Amino acid sequence: MSALELVEVVKHYKAGDETVRAADGVSLTVAPGEFVALYGPSGSGKTTLLMIAAAIMRPDSGSVRFGGLELSGLSSRESARYRREQVGVVFQSFHLVAGASAIDNAGMKLLALGMKMSEAARAARPWLERVGLGDRLEHKPAEMSMGERQRVAIARALASNPRLLLADEPTGNLDSKRSGEVLAMLKEIGREQNIPVLLVTHDGQAASVVDRVVTLRDGQLSDGLAAELQATAS
Numbered sequence: 071m072s073a074l075e076l077v078e079v080v081k082h083y084k085a086g087d088e089t090v091r092a093a094d095g096v097s098l099t100v101a102p103g104e105f106v107a108l109y110g111p112s113g114s115g116k117t118t119l120l121m122i123a124a125a126i127m128r129p130d131s132g133s134v135r136f137g138g139l140e141l142s143g144l145s146s147r148e149s150a151r152y153r154r155e156q157v158g159v160v161f162q163s164f165h166l167v168a169g170a171s172a173i174d175n176a177g178m179k180l181l182a183l184g185m186k187m188s189e190a191a192r193a194a195r196p197w198l199e200r201v202g203l204g205d206r207l208e209h210k211p212a213e214m215s216m217g218e219r220q221r222v223a224i225a226r227a228l229a230s231n232p233r234l235l236l237a238d239e240p241t242g243n244l245d246s247k248r249s250g251e252v253l254a255m256l257k258e259i260g261r262e263q264n265i266p267v268l269l270v271t272h273d274g275q276a277a278s279v280v281d282r283v284v285t286l287r288d289g290q291l292s293d294g295l296a297a298e299l300q301a302t303a304s
Contacts, residue, residue, distance in 0.1 A: 071102035072137035074123055074234055074266045079132035081118055092118040093129065094289030100266035105257045107269045107276040109295055110286035116270040117162075119286065120236050123268060124159050125149035136234055154182055158232030162239040164223045166211045172198060172218075173207040176225040183230060190229075197225035200255065202248075216243040224252065228259065235260065235267045246275065253279040 081093040092115030100106045110116045121127040122134055125141045126149070134141040137156060144152060153159065166175045176198050177190030185193065198207060201221040211219050220243045227235065237256065241249035253269075253276055260267035269276060277283050283295050 071264045072233065072266075073102060074098075074100040074268065075133070075135045076119070076123065077133040077135075079119070079122060079129045079134060081115070081122065081127070081129050090115070091289035093122070093132075093286075095132070096286070096289070096291045098284065098291060100268050102266055103261050103264045104282065105260050105267045105269065105280045107271055107280040107283045108286060109271065109283060114286045115289060116286050117238055120159075120238050120268065120270050123234075124157055124236050125152050154179065156233045158227035158230060158235045160224050160227045160235075160237040160240045162242060164211075164219050166219055166222060168211055171208045171210055172203055172214065172222045172225075175211070175222050176229055179226060179230050194225060194229040197228045198222070200228075201225050201252070217245070217248060220244060221248075221252070224256075231263065233263075233265050235265060237267070238270045239272065240269070241271065241273045241275070249273055250275050250279070257281075 076096055076098045079093045079096045082089055082091050096119065108116050108119065118127065122129050125144055128142055132142070139152060141152065167178065173191050173194055176194035180190035180193055181187065195207065198204060201224055203218060203221055203225070206214060206218060214222070220240065224240055235256065240256070241252050244252060253273070256267055256269065257279055269280065277295055285292050285295055
């Protein structure tokens with residue numbers, strides 16, 4: 071299996087008159103089967119790094135590689151194919167289809183991979199059951215809590231059996247008990263499938279579950295949880 075590799079990644083952008091240095095020479099490797107948590111203050115660039123790893127956003131310079139692909143050089147079509155075929159992304163804002171049931175939402179990506187609706191539903195159901203939604207398969211997003219919607223998004227990311235899992239605050243709408251269960255599940259799945267898992271989070275529980283913690287601040291990456299973040303995460 072493949073590692074996710076970011077080498078000397080730079081990404082700056084304008085916010086009014088200010089230049090935000092989201093990444094200023096960031097290097098990070100997430101090995102197959104490894105679960106890494108990326109911490110940082112709000113606006114530090116954590117989600118930007120995640121979007122770069124998903125080939126949704128391009129770095130200004132540096133190298134981003136996965137499975138022999140240099141992601142920074144992919145065309146829009148190649149980037150979409152990479153996300154469709156190799157990456158599971160859990161977005162903080164869910165991106166669920168309002169008129170579709172939980173099982174249809176969870177199987178949505180599989181339709182893009184060429185599966186029929188019935189096949190996608192069969193493949194998605196075990197993942198919905200695994201995140202505790204086996205009794206909510208036919209419920210639409212408006213009929214579910216925020217936490218349940220989050221778990222549908224997680225099931226959707228996992229249903230395609232990705233080779234890389236990227237998660238942006240996947241426990242942000244869950245209580246502490248469910249958060250712990252989801253974190254443990256993501257770690258277990260990463261090891262079962264031998265895939266890299268990169269987690270952007272403010273969840274203090276993550277530090278005790280993941281294999282490694284890194285902190286992004288002022289565009290720079292450091293190992294471990296910075297002291298001031300440790301105080302807010304505990």
